[in-house]
Amino acid sequence: MEQKWEELKALEEQDEKNLTPEGKEALEQLKKELNS
Helix, strand or coil: CHHHHHHHHHHHHHHHHCCCHHHHHHHHHHHHHHHC
16 A cells, blocks of 8 residues: 555656646546545
8 A cells, every 4th residue: 555655646746747648547546546
C-alpha cells in the first residue's frame, strides 16, 4: 500500500508538469484503488 502512495505522489508531481490524458487516467485509477 505504501508503494501505491509513493506512486500516486510521483504521478501527481509529473502530472502537474505534463498533463496527458493517460496520466490523468492513471492518476484517477490509482486514487480509486487507494480509496477502496
